[in-house]
Amino acid sequence: MEEHMTIHNSPDPLRSLWLNQQSESTSLSAEELRQAAHKLEKRVLWRNLREYAATAIVVAAFGYYFYKFHTLLLRFGSCLTIAGVLLMAFNLHRKGAASTMARAMDSQSCVDFHRSELVRQRDLLSSVWKWYLLPLIPGMTVFLLGLLQSMLAQPASRAHLGFIILWFATVAAICAGTFVLVARLNHSAAAKIQKRIEVLDAARIEPE
Amino acid sequence: MPSPQDQSDDLYKDAILAHGPALDRLGRAYEADPEDRRDLLQEIHLALWRSFRVFDARCSLRTWVYRVAHNAAASHVLRSRRRRSQTLVSLEEIEEQGGIAAKEDTNQPLERAQVLEQLYSLIQRLDPLDRQVILLYLEGMDAASIGEITGISSGYAATKIHRIKAILADRFRNGGTHDHP
Numbered sequence: 182m183e184e185h186m187t188i189h190n191s192p193d194p195l196r197s198l199w200l201n202q203q204s205e206s207t208s209l210s211a212e213e214l215r216q217a218a219h220k221l222e223k224r225v226l227w228r229n230l231r232e233y234a235a236t237a238i239v240v241a242a243f244g245y246y247f248y249k250f251h252t253l254l255l256r257f258g259s260c261l262t263i264a265g266v267l268l269m270a271f272n273l274h275r276k277g278a279a280s281t282m283a284r285a286m287d288s289q290s291c292v293d294f295h296r297s298e299l300v301r302q303r304d305l306l307s308s309v310w311k312w313y314l315l316p317l318i319p320g321m322t323v324f325l326l327g328l329l330q331s332m333l334a335q336p337a338s339r340a341h342l343g344f345i346i347l348w349f350a351t352v353a354a355i356c357a358g359t360f361v362l363v364a365r366l367n368h369s370a371a372a373k374i375q376k377r378i379e380v381l382d383a384a385r386i387e388p389e
Numbered sequence: 390m391p392s393p394q395d396q397s398d399d400l401y402k403d404a405i406l407a408h409g410p411a412l413d414r415l416g417r418a419y420e421a422d423p424e425d426r427r428d429l430l431q432e433i434h435l436a437l438w439r440s441f442r443v444f445d446a447r448c449s450l451r452t453w454v455y456r457v458a459h460n461a462a463a464s465h466v467l468r469s470r471r472r473r474s475q476t477l478v479s480l481e482e483i484e485e486q487g488g489i490a491a492k493e494d495t496n497q498p499l500e501r502a503q504v505l506e507q508l509y510s511l512i513q514r515l516d517p518l519d520r521q522v523i524l525l526y527l528e529g530m531d532a533a534s535i536g537e538i539t540g541i542s543s544g545y546a547a548t549k550i551h552r553i554k555a556i557l558a559d560r561f562r563n564g565g566t567h568d569h570p
Binding site: 194 | 398401402405406409410411412413414428431432434435438456459460463464467479501504505508516517518521526527528529536537538539540541542545557561
């Protein structure tokens, strides 16, 4: 393929300044490349470990609730929450684990590569309610109902019925509000990414 | 006959010999923090070295090197952008904002180092595609070469170059530099 002209002696002073600035040309030895690969793998491992640690904390907490509480609803809610968190972690790992390094090696054109990254991010964000929030909803709902049932079962609950209902309504509203807020923020972030994808589409050469 | 590993090593050495300084400038343009820059350059070298196992010479070595390097660097930008909650802008947005804000508003010609500093600062604010176009332009490439590497149409590349020239001329008018004695 023909090499296009490179204007190293460009009359453009900024280009000249850019090209003539002090720059190093260092190639890495095989050992240094191995170290770089190792460092990259370690970074991915740490990222995964952080995700697993957060999952382990939630699983341990609801495991403890399962052990501590004896009502059917609370135990069932704990199990559902643990299952939901594990499913969410699996989804997070599956969707986020794709190696950008491996894809960078494909040597796609920069626009195609950047577009594929943005499409991946957009799809992740726009479907966040499905793979991130939805698995948590059944467990949280059943667990909250279990808590309400336990509070109502206590002998003094009649005197505080109004307070208990208000408490339940507030907690339920906070949970629902948080879920809706997370979904909306992600949806809005996905819409912004979609605009950037459209800019790239307008710029790229149409595939033949 | 050389093994695929030897071929990959040879191509890597050729690539660094021909484009090493450009990769160094690319690293500085993508990452201001020296520690992160060292990591980024290692990632770029690693991506290049690995990529030569599948290099099929359907494009020139230069096109391949720039594509892989810019793709690795763009991934780095997208990653660090999330981490630093950084907002990146397009050339059009910079133009709408009135070009590049000078650190010191003076009509005095700028030192070479100051011009480079401002240039790097401008580039580091740009979104990946515009960053790629401006860097390839500064590396001395024409619209057709930029289009081949980035995948944008030559017409679009030419429009971007025109915009880059206008922004740079506005900020660094009359060359804008003078040598220190």
